[in-house]
Amino acid sequence: MAPVYDYLCSEGHSTESRQGYGVIAIPCQCGSEASRQSVYRQIQVGVVPTPRHEQRHSLKLFQEASQERDYAYSKIEREVGHSIEAPNLYRQGVARSKVIKAGKAPPVKGTA
Ligand SMILES: [Zn+2]
Numbered sequence: 662m663a664p665v666y667d668y669l670c671s672e673g674h675s676t677e678s679r680q681g682y683g684v685i686a687i688p689c690q691c692g693s694e695a696s697r698q699s700v701y702r703q704i705q706v707g708v709v710p711t712p713r714h715e716q717r718h719s720l721k722l723f724q725e726a727s728q729e730r731d732y733a734y735s736k737i738e739r740e741v742g743h744s745i746e747a748p749n750l751y752r753q754g755v756a757r758s759k760v761i762k763a764g765k766a767p768p769v770k771g772t773a
Contacts, residue, residue: 668695723754 668676670689678687680697689695727750734747760766 667698669698670695727751 663679663681665677665679666684668678668687668689670676670691670693672689672691672693674689674691674695676687676689676695680687684697686694686696730747730750734745738744757766
């Protein structure tokens, strides 16, 4: 049995029709010619990118950011004359990855 194809005319009318593979155009009910649409078109538009807050990140970028942060903290500590307790970003990152892996990650603020 021949497959059902979608045909679209220049006026925007969409028609489903069972035709042989060689039939790339059929007459539309409005009188103009309707051409067969690609059967892959829905796959092509169906690609969903990985949510930004679940993408992999480079370890090198993390190390660079950590070093910048350590430098900023030590600079402030010199200015105020005593040590400041910094949050442990590595521990926070590990905890965050566990939440994401468990599928319980809340939406990131500003991305919804
Ligand atoms: Zn038409």
